[in-house]
Amino acid sequence: MSGGAGAGGGVLGAGSSYQRFVHSAVEQTRLRTALTPHPSQEKFKFIKPSDDSTVLNALSFSAPKIRLLRSLTVEKKNSVQVLDFAAFSEPEYDLPIFCANAFTTPAQSIVVLDLNPLYDITVDNDYKDKYYRNLMPLVQKYSELLPWGGKITSESLRFFSPIVIWTRFEPTENNHHVLYSALTEYYKVWLELTDQATEEKNRAKIVRNGEAQHRYLTWRNEKDPGYPLLKKLIGESQAKDLVSEFLFEGVNSLGSKSFLDYFPEYARDDGTVNKKRSMMGKSFEARPWDATGQFIGADDAG
């Protein structure tokens, strides 16, 4: 309530810059394609946290080629600011998943910004070359101002591309200014790739794309690091619905495999899913890709 004029200035700045990004990304998308409200928007648009000082904003759309474009922001004055923005193509396209996640407190911002690959680019060189070869200069551009965030949950790395910006920084106005540029630039790249994408006609390849996206959704639906906070804000049952029917919508419709089908190492003796976020622990002290996008972090034991 009191706070004072200067208190948490950087943090307030972060929240408003996340809103500004969402607004501008939606506008940029509208300039290129026709957005239609996604059915998930109805249910979650007016979701209210029990705590009056926290504001949640949820938006979702679909468009030609785009199965789901959705955004969630959480703002609690002088405290927590969250951005979770993602875009998923229709399975007729093998486009990477646009992924922008930022979690900001007065002490630090934790950021993941990436075009998450649909396929494992440590083994699939064709996919890596198709989408990332030309994008490597982006990493050079931002790696100094938004440096590698240090050891990371090893499982997460499998979903990241060689151009991922994984970083933590002090939430100053200048840092958020750089982040805003990176968000805008990465999203523009995703929109351009989407414009250029041609429809896959091969049934088997469409099914394969759908399953790859489903595997990704299944992972994030079960293990997203944001879940505990959402649970605290809106309660367990609403948080579960928000995650599976809004943030990772498609987890119950794009495929029928279960979390343990994809990630059997999480099976406990009684057949339930191990609640740990990571079986492998944290690893990768430094960026595990070279400047050409080649993975160089194999068997990094930390």
Ligand code: BLA
């Ligand atoms: C922390 N969020 C993190 C971390 C990552 C991500 C990598 C660092 C901790 C770790 O190594 O796991 C984000 N991880 C991702 C993303 C992918 C992934 C995007 O695997 C994609 C494949 N973060 C959010 C939202 C909230 C949030 C919506 O995106 C809250 C509502 C919170 N993220 C959050 C918090 C932490 C965090 C509280 C710190 C706690 C922790 O380390 O577990």
